[in-house]
Amino acid sequence: MTGPRITIIGSALSGNKGASAMLEAAVQTLEARLDDPQFTLLSMYPAEDAAQNPYPNLEIVAANPKQLGVTINSLALAYRLLPFLRGTIRKRSRAIRALVESDVLLDQGGITFTDGREKFLLYNVASILPALNTGTPVFKCAQAIGPFQNPVNRRASRMFLPKVRTIVTRGRITHEFAEQLGLTNIVAGADYAFSLELDGTEAAAVGAHIDLSFFDGDVVGVCPSVVLQKKVDAAGGDYIGQLADFIEQVRAQGKRVLLVPHSVRTGTDKTHNNDLPLCREIHARLRLGDDLVFVDRELTSQQLRYLIGRCSLFVASRFHAMVSSLAMAVPTLVIGWSHKYREVLEMFELEDWAFGHDKFTPEYLASRFAELDAQRDAVKQKLDAHLPEVKARSLMQADLIAELVRGG
CATH class of the missing domain: 3.40.50.2000 (Glycogen Phosphorylase B;)
Structure with a gap:
């Protein structure tokens, strides 16, 4: 019998190594907190990610923007509205099967639902909507959101962000934007990549x-x-x-x-x-x-x-x-x-x-x-003084995810 299943979107092993750092930090920290967790990455670059995947418990599933926006979202909506097709959809779609079987979807988009980035808004919505339609809790790992002055972004944010189980804000400014929008599902944290550990090799x-x-x-x-x-x-x-x-x-x-x-x-x-x-x-x-x-x-x-x-x-x-x-x-x-x-x-x-x-x-x-x-010495002193607290704020979200998974 395998352990809990966790699906991840918005990060990658290839390309942006910040995305890789967040993904690998999640795998590292959750393996330390859960018994034999299994991971699925809904990947924008499935071939490249599969070639670089060192984790036997990480499955790579194709989810480029077209596949995610059209195929996966359509199937997730059908899964919600047409119960008699659920068995068939699960068999034919690895992405839907992963979501349905997962205890949580981790959204690791670094910056989402932000004014000035409206061209990415559809992708921001498409990343979490399938999980909402399959009933899988969504956990937004530490990221920047807001501001919400643009009417299109504000409307979309008010519609979808309250449906997320937990949003970890990545700093004071993001947290204030979220509070101004009236969100109550927010927790102040730090970027997940601060939790990444070196392995000595x-x-x-x-x-x-x-x-x-x-x-x-x-x-x-x-x-x-x-x-x-x-x-x-x-x-x-x-x-x-x-x-x-x-x-x-x-x-x-x-x-x-x-x-x-x-x-x-x-x-x-x-x-x-x-x-x-x-x-x-x-x-x-x-x-x-x-x-x-x-x-x-x-x-x-x-x-x-x-x-x-x-x-x-x-x-x-x-x-x-x-x-x-x-x-x-x-420094x-x-x-x-x-x-x-x-x-x-x-x-x-x-x-x-x-x-x-x-x-x-x-x-x-x-x-x-x-x-x-x-001023490098003075800057170094501040880094050394604050780093333990920042790492603790980063690791906190791993505790929250593990608690959510164990609570079913």
Whole structure:
């Protein structure tokens, strides 16, 4: 007899390694709390995720946006409205069978039901609606939601978010947005990726590709983002050129630079959830030298966290690259585009070390980095002081999920 079954959506093993960190943190923490749990991932990239799946108790089921929005949602609605077809639907649809047999659906979308991201609203709804129609409790793992000023987003949020069993808010700003909407099913937490643990194999795995003696000096990690590039370039900037110039300035100061993508899809030049093509363009503008390492491959979320943890300072534009640097207590400068960055840094009293894409200029980036460099010891002290509490807030959601599962 197998243990409880848990279905997960909104995360992945391939592509965005923040999604992988959340998924693997859930598997790690729930295996520690439940007896022989079985997991199903409703995957946007089923072939890539299956190829990278190291977990014997994790089943990968195809659920790309079209399959999810049309097929899975239609079958879930039929399952609800046509009881005489339920047996047939369960037999023919692995996704519906997983949902029906699951004790909970974990929605691990990092940011959902948010003004300005209305083009993703249908996907946000489609991710949880099948579970609502099959009667499976929905647990939204720590994520950013809101604001809710846009009438379309506000209406959808008021319709669907109260139907969710539990929503874990990822910071103060999100929690206040949720309270303003009148939601009562909310719990204040921290990003699930803070719970990710290294397994001790990372140094050997990374060392097969990178000379780890590189980190004996003063190393600055730089993690670009194609999302930020689009926003900066749309405003008339030159993201690639400006970031390349910044890296050369850092090297001119005698520091080493690690250029690392935190979102990579192997075997494709498509840029959705894939910063590798962008990083290759940046690297092409840099002079070669033993003070520069470019991670030109896909690593696991744990290997990336290990590498980031070896840095002295970090400049992040990908959200979960920031989470990994904070989790490894590395002083970090963040260039972001949403409240989701600032509210996490607030937990460490470090919100002043984030700025928006609208301030991204060579001069401003250089000045803020110089300030971080000068204050790195004070920043490190705050990271060390607050990290245990933040990790405890992250782990709390694993306790809530386990309690929900055990309660049936």
